[in-house]
Structure formats: C-alpha cells, structure tokens
Amino acid sequence: GLSKEEKKAKVAKLLDLVGLADRAENYPSQLSGGQKQRVAIARALANDPKILISDESTSALDPKTTKQILALLQDLNQKLGLTVVLITHEMQIVKDIANRVAVMQDGHLIEEGSVLEIFSDPKQPLTQDFISTATGIDEAMVKIEKQEIVENLSENSILVQLKYAGASTDEPLLNELYKRYQVTANILYGNIEILDGTPVGELVVVLSGEKAALVGAQDAIRQAGVQLKVLKGGQ
Helix, strand or coil: CCCHHHHHHHHHHHHHHCCCHHHCCCCHHHCCHHHHHHHHHHHHHCCCCCEEEEECCCCCCCHHHHHHHHHHHHHHHHHHCCEEEEECCCHHHHHHHCCEEEEEECCEEEEEEEHHHHHHCCCCHHHHHHHHHHHCHHHHHHHHCCCHHHHCCCCCEEEEEEEEEHHHHHCCHHHHHHHHHCCEEEEEEEEEEEECCEEEEEEEEEEECCHHHHHHHHHHHHHCCCEEEEEECCC
16 A cells, blocks of 8 residues: 555645646535546546546536546546546537547447547448537528528429548539539538548538539549438429
C-alpha cells in the first residue's frame, strides 16, 4: 500500500488531472454536477487503469458542462494513453469524441467501425436511425416534403439524397452534371462536418433534365463515389 504522504500526493495529482485542484477541501454538497463527475473520474483513475468506462456520464449535464467533461476525457486519453469506453445514446457525443463506434441492440453487437465508416455508411436500420437523427436529416425532410417544388415534382425531375466523404467533397460534381448532361440541381438541404479529420457531407437535391440525362447523371454521381438514393420520382 501507499504511505500517508504518498496517498496525499496521489490525491493531489488526480485532482489536478481532472481540474479540481482548488476544490480539495470541499464537501460533495458544495460541488456542482459537473464537478461531481470529475470526482468520479478521479476515483476511477486511482488504480492507474488502462481502460476507463464512462457510462452515460454526461446524460444529466447541461450542454456547456457536457463539452467540458468530454474535453477532459479526451485530454486524459492523450495525456495518459488511456482507452476510454464511452457508453452513450447521444450520437453528437460520439461524433465529438470517439475514434471507433460499436452499436448495441438488445445486448448484441450489431455494427462496429470507425466514426467515419459508421456515420458515412451505416449498415443496420438502428444505426441508420441514430445517424439520421444526429445529422438532422429527419427533421429537415419534414420541411422539405412540404415545399412546393417537392409536392409538385415535375415529370423530368427527381428528388435525391446524396452522401459523400473525403475526396468526393472536393469535386464540383453538380456543376459537372450540368456541363455533361444539362441536368440542373436545386439544393434543398446541405450539411457538412469533419469526422476524424475527413469531411463528410449530405445533400438533398432536386435534379431536373431529360429522362436519359437523369439516368446518366445518377450513374456519374455513383461513379464519383457518392451514395445516391432516389427519394421521389416525377409525377
């Protein structure tokens, strides 16, 4: 075991690690929710673990405190070489902090991969639902479907959803469609973010042109490495 002085030194080090060096003399009732989480993390680190399991550690915290706790976990991961297993249902947190993702359903592992793989190309229905909620596409689609251009989609138009990652985001693809096929693109929704250093984007677009041109345009989009899903065809 540790001597009394060694214990004091370790406690001081742990409190400093979690940003509570100035709270050493406080009672639990004097700490905020975020500070109590920091204490819990410090206690978990007391035995010098290689893996830290964090189970819904931010679920009861406000957004600002949540960001602070996530930043602390990232800092500990880098400083201590600590593997952090974060159990959460909040996909925004996964995007912000994780390198790899494992999706569980009814106690079974149904999908796993890098953050980029999971968010850019989810395979399982549950994962797809999570991602749609996290990116805001579900909420956006409710509004998009009420737009006149979508409600009264012409015969020479289709509503499509495009998903792309990495190099695909650098190509002026929609401009190229007009040059090659005279297919115009009306962007109704767009979102792009950086996941694990890679740009990942999503668009909802109305493509308009001759039927043969629309077929060629869809093939060109897919050949460019962009996922395409037709949401609605012309009436």
